Amino acid sequence: MNPQISAFGMAFLFILGGIVLVLLGLAVASLLRPHRPNVEKLAAYECGEEALGSVWGQFNGRYYVIALIFVLFEVELVFLFPWATVFGQKELIEITEGRWGWFSLVEVWLFIGILVLGLAYIWAKGHLEWLKPQPQDTDYQSKIPAKAYERINRTYQKNKT
Amino acid sequence: MLSLVFFLLFIPLFALAGVYAERKVSAFIQDRLGPMEVGRYGLLQTLADIIKLLLKEDIIPSLADKRLFKLAPLIIFVAVFAGFAAIPLTPTLIGSGLQVGVFFILAIVSLDVVGIMMAGWSSNSKYPLLGAMRAVAQIISYEIPTGLAILAVVMICQTLDLQSISYQQGIWINHYQHLEADQNYLFGLKPLGIDITLVGGFLTWNIVRMPFLSIAFVIYFIASLAECNRAPFDIPEAESELIGGYHTEYSGLRWAFIMLAEYGMMLLVSFLGVILFLGSWNTPLPNLGYLALADWTSGKPDTLWGQLTSIFWLFSKTFLLIFAQMWIRWTYPRLRIDQLMYLCWKVLVPFALAIVLLCGVWRLWMV
Numbered sequence: 001m002n003p004q005i006s007a008f009g010m011a012f013l014f015i016l017g018g019i020v021l022v023l024l025g026l027a028v029a030s031l032l033r034p035h036r037p038n039v040e041k042l043a044a045y046e047c048g049e050e051a052l053g054s055v056w057g058q059f060n061g062r063y064y065v066i067a068l069i070f071v072l073f074e075v076e077l078v079f080l081f082p083w084a085t086v087f088g089q090k091e092l093i094e095i096t097e098g099r100w101g102w103f104s105l106v107e108v109w110l111f112i113g114i115l116v117l118g119l120a121y122i123w124a125k126g127h128l129e130w131l132k133p134q135p136q137d138t139d140y141q142s143k144i145p146a147k148a149y150e151r152i153n154r155t156y157q158k159n160k161t
Numbered sequence: 162m163l164s165l166v167f168f169l170l171f172i173p174l175f176a177l178a179g180v181y182a183e184r185k186v187s188a189f190i191q192d193r194l195g196p197m198e199v200g201r202y203g204l205l206q207t208l209a210d211i212i213k214l215l216l217k218e219d220i221i222p223s224l225a226d227k228r229l230f231k232l233a234p235l236i237i238f239v240a241v242f243a244g245f246a247a248i249p250l251t252p253t254l255i256g257s258g259l260q261v262g263v264f265f266i267l268a269i270v271s272l273d274v275v276g277i278m279m280a281g282w283s284s285n286s287k288y289p290l291l292g293a294m295r296a297v298a299q300i301i302s303y304e305i306p307t308g309l310a311i312l313a314v315v316m317i318c319q320t321l322d323l324q325s326i327s328y329q330q331g332i333w334i335n336h337y338q339h340l341e342a343d344q345n346y347l348f349g350l351k352p353l354g355i356d357i358t359l360v361g362g363f364l365t366w367n368i369v370r371m372p373f374l375s376i377a378f379v380i381y382f383i384a385s386l387a388e389c390n391r392a393p394f395d396i397p398e399a400e401s402e403l404i405g406g407y408h409t410e411y412s413g414l415r416w417a418f419i420m421l422a423e424y425g426m427m428l429l430v431s432f433l434g435v436i437l438f439l440g441s442w443n444t445p446l447p448n449l450g451y452l453a454l455a456d457w458t459s460g461k462p463d464t465l466w467g468q469l470t471s472i473f474w475l476f477s478k479t480f481l482l483i484f485a486q487m488w489i490r491w492t493y494p495r496l497r498i499d500q501l502m503y504l505c506w507k508v509l510v511p512f513a514l515a516i517v518l519l520c521g522v523w524r525l526w527m528v
Contacts, residue, residue, distance in 0.1 A: 003258065010162075011256070022238050059294055130503075
């Protein structure tokens with residue numbers, strides 16, 4: 001059998017092992033833990049307030065844009081990984097007297113270049129901006145003079161040393 | 162098989178020790194004592210916590226989508242746990258000798274996001290949903306710089322096999338198949354003509370073999386903090402605004418498995434960082450003339466001494482990285498979400514792309 005098939009089998013065993021560990025833990029816990037539900041306990045947590053309405057509705061559209069950009073770049077990565085393992089292989093470079101390496105490298109630079117253009121476009125369009133908090137100045141004047149604070153700081157410093 | 166059994170036992174143990182260490186580290190950083198009551202120096206504190214979690218009532222909100230709610234911790238944990246299959250522990254011990262190990266880890270760990278989204282969505286409560294949205298946006302965003310930094314390593318090493326990447330970074334390079342005739346030059350540059358194949362030590366680590374990879378390592382480390390949802394990137398579970406983020410509604414052992422996955426993720430990204438950038442299981446000490454430090458501190462790959470030394474070096478480097486993660490968590494304040502997106506898309510991604518371009522040229526100089 002191809003050793004790579006058994007290697008994937010082993011990886012599958014890790015997945016099974018993880019599932020068994022979780023289920024075993026939950027099974028042990030279900031034997032030990034109490035089960036006394038009531039309406040209050042089973043309500044959604046909202047800091048003591050009663051939760052109003054369902055949350056399965058709208059969410060900020062920015063998350064959708066980020067997800068789209070992610071898909072774009074992740075697909076790029078998927079294409080780049082196989083390339084990364086062959087573009088610098090010694091044998092291939094020797095056969096072609098060095099042309100293979102530079103040719104494939106320039107090709108990928110073009111490929112990445114197009115993606116960078118995409119990133120620049122998204123950047124310029126402002127899709128990477130998130131809502132920023134806008135602190136506002138007030139004209140409120142404190143009645144406590146600044147000197148009072150300084151005095152407290154000084155005494156604190158003195159006590160510390 | 163040995164590796165599977167090892168990780169099944171080691172990850173819960175690591176979480177026990179890790180939570181305790183995190184509390185102590187945070188306490189010492191903040192000039193406190195940390196847990197002191199349970200056991201000597203509070204050593205049994207996390208064990209007591211686990212027993213408490215085991216005895217906790219399992220609460221599933223009545224409005225929740227119960228099937229997804231129950232399935233989510235399983236997916237989150239299994240996605241992270243499966244990633245350990247491709248981690249080499251010693252020169253000969255590896256869960257599964259996948260030739261596409263790096264790719265496998267990237268692919269399977271991404272499924273974590275599905276579990277997080279399921280947990281947040283199925284809870285049918287406001288905090289978990291907000292937390293899940295933020296977590297997913299953050300994790301998928303930071304997957305791009307992580308992927309690009311890893312791609313840079315793959316370009317230098319020309320393989321996706323983590324064991325081969327490990328061998329390439331030390332004095333035993335010629336003991337691995339397909340690498341019998343390979344040589345390491347100082348900074349990876351053949352024209353310089355300084356052959357350091359038998360010198361080894363930190364000089365053959367990837368961050369020195371290709372000096373720009375040290376920048377890639379910094380990018381990887383920052384992005385991996387975000388992948389683990391750890392401070393300063395803990396916006397998804399910002400306690401002061403979101404209670405617990407996507408796991409607000411979880412209790413008892415289901416919650417424990419989500420936390421276990423988080424600590425597993427810390428361990429996994431640290432392992433991967435060490436293997437890709439910091440010389441894997443190779444010793445940091447080089448052979449210097451008569452002082453054959455590398456030969457003394459790392460045995461031949463198939464001997465018992467070789468196994469022991471490689472485990473020692475791999476784990477000490479990994480724990481050092483984990484300590485750095487904790488140190489950063491208790492030093493920096495949380496980022497705001499616009500700062501988070503700025504850092505990822507406008508700083509890390511352009512730098513990572515530049516490093517990928519540079520690595521291509523460097524690799525062609527290396528052969």
